[in-house]
Amino acid sequence: MDRPLIIEKLTRIFRTVFNDEAIVLRDDLTANDVANWDSLTHMMMIGEVEKDFSVKFKLKELGKLEDVKSLIDLIESKVGGQRLL
Amino acid sequence: MNEYLIRKAIAADIPFLADVVIASEKGMSDRLSFTTLFNKSEEETKKLIIQMFEEEIDGCELSLSSFIVTEFEGKPVSGSGAWIECFHENMQSGILKSNLISYTFGKESIEYLKTKSHIVKDVLIDREPMTLQLEYFHIKDEHLGKGLDAALMERIEQNALAEYPELKKVQCQIFKNSVFSIKILLRHGFKIVGSYKSGNEEIFDYLPYNEKLLMEKILKTD
Numbered sequence: 001m002d003r004p005l006i007i008e009k010l011t012r013i014f015r016t017v018f019n020d021e022a023i024v025l026r027d028d029l030t031a032n033d034v035a036n037w038d039s040l041t042h043m044m045m046i047g048e049v050e051k052d053f054s055v056k057f058k059l060k061e062l063g064k065l066e067d068v069k070s071l072i073d074l075i076e077s078k079v080g081g082q083r084l085l
Numbered sequence: 086m087n088e089y090l091i092r093k094a095i096a097a098d099i100p101f102l103a104d105v106v107i108a109s110e111k112g113m114s115d116r117l118s119f120t121t122l123f124n125k126s127e128e129e130t131k132k133l134i135i136q137m138f139e140e141e142i143d144g145c146e147l148s149l150s151s152f153i154v155t156e157f158e159g160k161p162v163s164g165s166g167a168w169i170e171c172f173h174e175n176m177q178s179g180i181l182k183s184n185l186i187s188y189t190f191g192k193e194s195i196e197y198l199k200t201k202s203h204i205v206k207d208v209l210i211d212r213e214p215m216t217l218q219l220e221y222f223h224i225k226d227e228h229l230g231k232g233l234d235a236a237l238m239e240r241i242e243q244n245a246l247a248e249y250p251e252l253k254k255v256q257c258q259i260f261k262n263s264v265f266s267i268k269i270l271l272r273h274g275f276k277i278v279g280s281y282k283s284g285n286e287e288i289f290d291y292l293p294y295n296e297k298l299l300m301e302k303i304l305k306t307d
Binding site: 031038039040041042043044046047050051057058059062063066 | 140142176177179180181182183184185186187188192195196198199202205206209211
């Protein structure tokens with residue numbers, strides 16, 4: 001699985017949803033670190049991730065997302081071996 | 086007051102709590118954000134709210150564990166939700182609620198929300214960690230004026246202090262046109278500490294009002 005590609009796609013999603021072209025993803029990034037990451041944009045971010053990566057998260061999985069690393073890990077576990085482009 | 090039983094909410098209360106959420110969300114209007122922002126009917130919304138309660142995610146306004154219920158002659162007549170924000174290292178309640186909605190409402194609703202979110206963003210208020218957050222306070226009309234509001238408020242604070250003795254304040258976010266509820270909160274020692282207003286007139290099609298107040302009651306000073 002190509003983790004850099006996941007990060008690249010996820011960066012595009014974050015920059016669009018949170019309306020900030022300067023966002024650089026790092027493992028420990030959380031909602032507290034991003035100005036526009038609120039309850040509304042969180043829903044949109046999850047929706048975009050599910051759409052772009054063609055995945056569907058379980059509620060239990062969403063509840064374990066502590067930071068960007070856990071989101072990348074989760075996406076990676078779902079799209080393992082899947083061709084992204 | 087002896088004829089009333091105040092107790093923690095149980096799973097059997099969930100349909101009633103869905104009604105409490107819907108009535109509280111509408112406030113003094115006929116607009117329900119769960120329907121207007123997510124393009125759902127009120128009937129569908131009630132089913133989805135029930136589903137969200139059934140997930141039993143703690144720490145937000147759609148958590149069964151956040152609610153107390155008043156029974157009169159064996160039937161629920163009031164429901165009140167309150168939780169300590171980010172307690173037990175929980176995520177922010179807004180994120181927990183968003184996870185519930187994302188999971189339950191489905192992608193079409195989230196796509197719809199994307200086209201409307203700019204209208205309501207100015208009245209979103211951050212919740213302060215480790216404060217008691219009061220949300221959804223509803224008493225059936227025929228039981229108003231009987232002292233239930235004071236008893237409920239006291240019980241909510243007692244329960245929270247029993248769980249977290251260092252608790253310093255209670256906060257409540259409320260639309261400015263909810264004049265009756267604001268009056269109750271002021272009577273119970275709350276003060277208005279902030280105001281968040283949207284200049285977008287479209288907001289009246291989606292939310293009960295264009296201005297939200299942050300009200301606060303200090304329980305303990307340092």
